[in-house]
Amino acid sequence: MTAAASEADDRIIRESGIDARIALIIQPVLKAIGFRLVRVQLTGQNGLTLQIMAEREDGTMTVEDCEEVSRAVSPALDVEDPIEKAYHLEVSSPGIDRPLVRKSDFTTWTGHLVKMETSVLIGDRKRFKGKIADADSDGILLERDKAAYGEEPTLRVPYDAIAEARLVLTDDLIREALSKDNRARKEAKKRRGEAEEDAVAGEENETEQES
Numbered sequence: 001m002t003a004a005a006s007e008a009d010d011r012i013i014r015e016s017g018i019d020a021r022i023a024l025i026i027q028p029v030l031k032a033i034g035f036r037l038v039r040v041q042l043t044g045q046n047g048l049t050l051q052i053m054a055e056r057e058d059g060t061m062t063v064e065d066c067e068e069v070s071r072a073v074s075p076a077l078d079v080e081d082p083i084e085k086a087y088h089l090e091v092s093s094p095g096i097d098r099p100l101v102r103k104s105d106f107t108t109w110t111g112h113l114v115k116m117e118t119s120v121l122i123g124d125r126k127r128f129k130g131k132i133a134d135a136d137s138d139g140i141l142l143e144r145d146k147a148a149y150g151e152e153p154t155l156r157v158p159y160d161a162i163a164e165a166r167l168v169l170t171d172d173l174i175r176e177a178l179s180k181d182n183r184a185r186k187e188a189k190k191r192r193g194e195a196e197e198d199a200v201a202g203e204e205n206e207t208e209q210e211s
Contacts, residue, residue: 012159013101015040018082022050025080026073028052033072035065038094038101048087050077053094058184059108094179100165106125106135112170112176115144118161122152131169 015023023040023171030037054069055061062186070091077083100106100114109132134141139158147153167173 010103011037011039011101011163012103013099013164014105020043021082022077025076025082026052029073029076030069033068035069039099042083042087046088048083048085050083050087050089052089052091053092053099054091056184056188060181060184060188066091066093085138090130095169096174097169100167103137104158106132106140106159106165109167109173110135112173114142114165114171115168116142116157116165117163118157119163122157122161123155127154128157 001169009023014020019040019042022042022206023037026040027037035054035056038055041051042051043049043051052069052073054065056065059162072091073091074089077089100109110129111133113129113131116130118126118128120126122128128144129146130142130144132140132156133143136198138162139156143154143159144151151191
């Protein structure tokens with residue numbers, strides 16, 4: 001990934017190899033239509049499947065959004081042709097038990113249970129499960145789900161040590177995720193309504209000027 005592309009990608013957890021090349025191709029396309037990339041993964045499922053996980057800036061992602069993203073990225077992938085074999089394109093939302101890939105994700109979901117794997121040993125371990133007690137610009141404070149005898153109940157994990165992290169499905173997470181989604185959809189609907197009103201007002205002004 002080039003320096004310019006790296007600066008444009010605010011994710012702290014990114015792809016490698018062919019997945020990284022695909023991410024580099026589709027990110028400008030996603031940004032242009034108001035979406036952001038969560039994850040790219042090329043798997044051997046159903047022959048060969050390219051999975052693109054994306055969302056709007058407010059965290060929402062409808063079926064119609066998935067279709068829009070699919071239509072937008074397909075031509076770019078056809079032109080660049082990063083995958084030599086035939087493949088199936090699959091665009092999805094992050095889901096409720098979503099991967100956490102940006103610093104803002106950890107801040108947004110503070111207080112919720114997460115499974116995490118680190119790239120280096122932290123306290124003689126690389127795999128953790130616990131609640132995000134706090135998140136700042138440098139890392140997170142993880143409250144262990146079940147601390148073993150002699151282990152500290154909390155540990156500090158810097159962002160640059162996190163290799164993978166995702167939310168664990170709980171009743172509290174489901175409730176909050178649905179609540180956030182409903183609020184975001186209402187805000188989006190309100191913005192669309194205001195935009196349509198502005199467009200109508202602009203058309204009326206043009207008609208008056210012409211008359």
